[in-house]
Amino acid sequence: MNRNDPGHPQSGGAMNSARSGRIDRRTLLKVTGSCFAAAGFSTFAGVTGNRGAVGAPQRPRNFVHIHLRGGWDALLGTDPLDEARFSSDAFDVNYKGTAPSAVVGKDSLLVGAGLAPALAAFTALPTAFVNGLFNEVTGHALAENYMYTGRQSLSATRVFPSLAAIVGQVWGGAPSHVVFGASVPLGETAFSNPPIMAPNIDLFAKMIAKPDISQAKFKAGDSLAAGNELVAQLDKLHRARLPADASAFHEPWTASRLALEKIHAGSFDRSFALTDEVRTRYGIEDNGSIEALLAAAFTTLTSRFSRVVTVNMAGFDTHTEHFDTHLPLLSRFATALDVFASDLATTEDPAQEGRTLADTTLVYITSDFTRTPTLNAQRGTDHWPSGSAILMGCGVADGKVFGKTDARYRPMGWQGNKAVALTDATRLSPERVSASLLATLGLAKEAQALSPVRLEGLFV
Amino acid sequence: MTAVTTALLALAACGRGSGGEEAAPAPGPSPTPYHERTASVARLSPVQISKHLARTTGLTMVFTSNGYSFDLVSDVLGVTLGGVDFSTVSEYDPFPKVQSLMALRVLAWNAAGLLVVNALKGKRDVFPGPDLVLVSPKVDRTRWKEVLTELYLRLYSRPPSKEEADAVEATFRRVADNEEGNAAAAWLMVTYALLCTGEFWNI
Numbered sequence: 001m002n003r004n005d006p007g008h009p010q011s012g013g014a015m016n017s018a019r020s021g022r023i024d025r026r027t028l029l030k031v032t033g034s035c036f037a038a039a040g041f042s043t044f045a046g047v048t049g050n051r052g053a054v055g056a057p058q059r060p061r062n063f064v065h066i067h068l069r070g071g072w073d074a075l076l077g078t079d080p081l082d083e084a085r086f087s088s089d090a091f092d093v094n095y096k097g098t099a100p101s102a103v104v105g106k107d108s109l110l111v112g113a114g115l116a117p118a119l120a121a122f123t124a125l126p127t128a129f130v131n132g133l134f135n136e137v138t139g140h141a142l143a144e145n146y147m148y149t150g151r152q153s154l155s156a157t158r159v160f161p162s163l164a165a166i167v168g169q170v171w172g173g174a175p176s177h178v179v180f181g182a183s184v185p186l187g188e189t190a191f192s193n194p195p196i197m198a199p200n201i202d203l204f205a206k207m208i209a210k211p212d213i214s215q216a217k218f219k220a221g222d223s224l225a226a227g228n229e230l231v232a233q234l235d236k237l238h239r240a241r242l243p244a245d246a247s248a249f250h251e252p253w254t255a256s257r258l259a260l261e262k263i264h265a266g267s268f269d270r271s272f273a274l275t276d277e278v279r280t281r282y283g284i285e286d287n288g289s290i291e292a293l294l295a296a297a298f299t300t301l302t303s304r305f306s307r308v309v310t311v312n313m314a315g316f317d318t319h320t321e322h323f324d325t326h327l328p329l330l331s332r333f334a335t336a337l338d339v340f341a342s343d344l345a346t347t348e349d350p351a352q353e354g355r356t357l358a359d360t361t362l363v364y365i366t367s368d369f370t371r372t373p374t375l376n377a378q379r380g381t382d383h384w385p386s387g388s389a390i391l392m393g394c395g396v397a398d399g400k401v402f403g404k405t406d407a408r409y410r411p412m413g414w415q416g417n418k419a420v421a422l423t424d425a426t427r428l429s430p431e432r433v434s435a436s437l438l439a440t441l442g443l444a445k446e447a448q449a450l451s452p453v454r455l456e457g458l459f460v
Numbered sequence: 461m462t463a464v465t466t467a468l469l470a471l472a473a474c475g476r477g478s479g480g481e482e483a484a485p486a487p488g489p490s491p492t493p494y495h496e497r498t499a500s501v502a503r504l505s506p507v508q509i510s511k512h513l514a515r516t517t518g519l520t521m522v523f524t525s526n527g528y529s530f531d532l533v534s535d536v537l538g539v540t541l542g543g544v545d546f547s548t549v550s551e552y553d554p555f556p557k558v559q560s561l562m563a564l565r566v567l568a569w570n571a572a573g574l575l576v577v578n579a580l581k582g583k584r585d586v587f588p589g590p591d592l593v594l595v596s597p598k599v600d601r602t603r604w605k606e607v608l609t610e611l612y613l614r615l616y617s618r619p620p621s622k623e624e625a626d627a628v629e630a631t632f633r634r635v636a637d638n639e640e641g642n643a644a645a646a647w648l649m650v651t652y653a654l655l656c657t658g659e660f661w662n663i
Contacts, residue, residue: 174558194557207562211569211652223635223649230631230653237623238659252556253658259558260565 059442060362060394061352062301065164065310066294067148068333069182070140070317072367073326073381074388076114078129079370079405090408091373094323103127106399114330121341125358126396128458132403132411132419133387134427135369140317143368145185147387150434150450161187163364163434166446168308169193174259178300180204180293181312195310200288201272201296208305209269228261263305271303272296282339290333294340301357304350316367319380326371326381337365341392358393364437365390373409386411389433395440395459402455403428417457433458504661506534509567516615517655518578518585519571537563556661568655576648586614587647596636596643597629604629608650615654628653 075081080100081091103109103122109129111119121127137143137152146152148162161169162184168177169189177195186194198204210224235254239247274284274295282291290313297309313333318326344358352360366389371381386405404412404419412419413426420426431451438447440459447454504512510533514520521532556564579587587593587607597604608628612620620628628650636646654660 194559196559211565223638223645226631226634226638227649227653228656230627230650231656233627234624234653234657234659237621237627238657241621249662250658253662256556256558256561257658260561263558263562 060360062307062361063164063167063441064297064361064363066365067312068316068367069144069312069314071369071371071383072316072330074131074370075373076112076327076330078388078390079131080110080112082110085407088407092375108399108401114327115334117331118334118337121338124345125341125392126398128391128396128400130389130402130433132405132428134411134429135387136385138369138383138385140368146430147366147368148185150430159185159187161185161189163437164308164310165189167441167443170443171307173306175306177308178306179310180296182314184310184312201274201292202287205269205272208263210264268303268305271299282336291336294336298340298343302347302350319382320378322375322379322381361393362395363392397457397460402458510534513567513571517571517575519574564661565656568652571655572648572652575651576644580644586611593647594643597632616659
């Protein structure tokens, strides 16, 4: 793809409101952005209700897994104190200081103070919360891998692939999967379908750039193209001379070369160069920050670099001064998520004319586990054996909450879409959610291998 | 069909042989340190890539600190080129990925630049000297072919075929024309291309 292609983010085609019939993001920002930003309102305020789906629901064709490393506080997010638990002594008094906010038009979705900046995003995109996930492991590495992979493993040597890695492997493409932030468990996909990984957007852009010929002071850009064409010619001549077995060995070499040429020809590195407009909109100060990584995820989809993205963000393991550290961090994430979701809702999927990226993308947000509902001696919180998750976008049962924690914040069982007593048979495990997710992404075999039990109703 | 599937089918086809003959027995353990994928091809490990580059182009990416030697090709690009534990990775999936080629292209570009710049400075590694790196087929085609043959012998241990020499010459002329007749620029691009081929990275 080049910059003149309609789908290229720098062509303006992706935002072609005339063609898509949707509000143009630039127009939206021009009209509303500055005043909403000044007032501290969501960038979604002008978009809400404007996302009308086109045609029948489709299976997601993009998958974004966002993982907040360290364990997030669901009491400040998807599982805030409601009236029923307000008088319980199981919760620190600080949690009782703020009332939860309800998502407009989705009364079941109650949001704590940390995720409040993303309220409009939850209104605009189909959103479901999952609380009370049963998770007995509260060591970071084990719990993180559990949420990434949907499999609980206590083995130090057997690593299962993350859900995104599995999806990338089945969906294919080169690269089949992109990871921003820290590394993720890949299992055997590390060999068969490795992702392109980078801790920040700068390194990522450098990695996918052509060799830098600028220092050689070439006058014509055509010179590098001539060199690459020669490589293809020489490879072809070489293969013609080889015996059949050796020639066949070079097939994947050729496939990789073609994929690389496609990446170079698309000038994707330029797509990932953050413009001032993007920096301002996401509030990016550091190229490895939460905001930058989410902007990079959005660019990955609009540039069609890959359909599968993992973003992982560190810093949520706040064992000291919880409300002074965790709450601002979660709010920062929610603010960036609001912009990211706004971008999805107002940008046409470059591969699906007439559909926004919100119509075609499934976003899965997880963390290692939740945090203790009381403070420790350092006014921090520790690890709590439960989990929660957010699902947004294509295919998600809108406005639903699955799973529940009890009056003392312990996970309850979940059966027939109702909270029941916790037993081995009723517990709401990450396996159930992960298998449901893989099934809705079209990976029935992989879903079955993960768990025969699904979380009914999570997806429409 | 994914690239990996295609590759696996291709590899399976290798084992079956041609004309429906019975599958040839798999080659036994290699007596060499190379990872033989078929009877005719071996893929280089990151360490071997490093040595290969150093031997053929003079590009060494080894530095010493506190008495320890570090090889940047292996240490920094090792995973991309096939894994720290190359044997394990190679057994799981021997085929290069787009990431491997990204790394190899950058290495090729650096090595080609080093070769041409060294030649212009009068250092003798692959190119015998500055006069030769300035040779152009427009001026002295015979001498230019001799230089190309020398380059081929150093990089591939064989002279170029007629088709290869013609393809290289056409590219050389195209780049030289682009770059106002600058023969060094054309040699740089040609050397880069020769260092990017599958033949250079697989033996």
